[in-house]
Amino acid sequence: MSVFGHVALGYLVVETERFADWRRFGRDAIGMHLDDLDTDALRFRLDEQQCRFLLRCGPAEDVTTLGWQVDDHGTFEEILARVHRCGVPVTVGTDEEAALRGVGRLVRIPGPNGLAQELYTRAQIDGQLAVAGKGFVTGxxxxxxxxxxxxxxxQVRGYYNALLDARLSDFIDETISGVKVKIRFLRVNRRHHSVAIAAVNRLPINPVRTRVQHLNIQVAELDDLTDSYQRVRALGFDMALGIGQHTNDRELSFYAVTPSGFEWEVGWNPLVVDESTWRPTTHQGISIWGHEMRRNADKLEQFATAVKSLLRREDTIPALAGAGILD
Structure with a gap:
């Protein structure tokens, strides 16, 4: 049974102690709906689904969990069977955890680089929604x-293939700060990619402190993109990359720096994959135009960031990753 096309990225969990800054960033700059739950948790919403981003109080300043929405119980059981066959532990979410995420059935599986993967089948709906402009594209x-x-x-690609039947969309070869990077783009449905993996296998350490280098959301209209860009700048948040257009999925976007330090991409109008004709290719560079770097970091800061990444062991969950996939 194929899982492909029956799952979608549903929510993310972030651990942070900077709630005041996140309220300004998420609601006032990005334009999402904010629900304050208690002193230790808040949620941002993009649509009627109760939770798209859950922020919990803690010192990590990082994304800790990816939540995957599964279409039906048959697909859910197929994924769990794969995990059980590999001997990887599965944790059933508590009622409190499910309520915070606004979901029904909830299980947790260890994921690469300490990024937990959660599966759920039903999302709770709330019709009260206050977002900027014409809103966001999810579905x-x-x-x-x-x-x-x-x-x-x-191995990371092997993990998502084993778990979700992820397909390779394409590659990008890029040079960043003098380092050659190959990026693999994986899709689990017709969205061009739900996971991108930047390969730093020629470096002895991972140069990024956080588990997630950036996350992406999609706005409904071009005006929503430019308005959000202006709000981010007006409110004084750092901009990592200015507005530009990507080579592979053709999305227009910009990258802001979140209060926790990882980047937040706001995009508009990426292409949707036609499964009957799509063939993976390699693109040179991430951008057709724009995406000028706005975030400056000196060599000492870059070294300090890389050293911090050593505190987090890069476990790829070998039982699920297998021998990996050779490109």
Whole structure:
């Protein structure tokens, strides 16, 4: 049984102690709906689904969990069977955890680089919604995507293939700060990618402190993109990359720096994959135009960030990753 096309990225969990800054960033700059739950948790919403981003109080300043929405119980059981066959532990979510995420059935599986993967089948709906502009694009393809860096990209790709039947969309070869990087783009449905893996396998350490280098959400209209860009700048949040257009999925976007330090991409109008004709290719560079770097970091800061990444062991969950996939 194929899982592909029956799952979508549903929510992310972030651990942070900077709630005041996140309220300004998420609601006032990005334009999402804010629900304050208690002193230790808040949620942002993009649509009627009760939770798209859950913020819990803690010191990590990082994304800790990806939540995957599964279409039906048959697909849910197929994924669990794969995990059980590999001997990987599964944790059943508590009623409190499910309520915070606004979901029904909930299980948790260990994921690469300490990024837990949660599966759920039903999302609770709330019709009261206050978002900026015309809102955000989610639906059957999920909320957007995440990008991670890894010194073991083949194993990370193998993990998502084993778990979700992820398909390779394409590659990008890029040089960043003098370092050659190959990025693999994986899709689990017709959204061009839900996970991007930047390969830093020629480096001895991972240069990114956080588990997720950036996450992406999609706005409904071009005006929503430019308005959000202006709000981010007006409110004084750092901009990592200015507005530009990507080479592979043709999305227009910009990258802001979140209060926790990872980047937040706001995009508009990416292409949707036609499964009957799509063939993976390699693109040179991430951008057709724009995406000028706005975030400056000196060599000492870059070294300090890389050293912090050593505190987090890069476990790829070998039982699920297998021998990896050779490109």
């Amino acid at each position: 059957e393809f999920g909320l957007g995507h995440v990008a991670v860096t890894s010194t073991k990209p083949h």
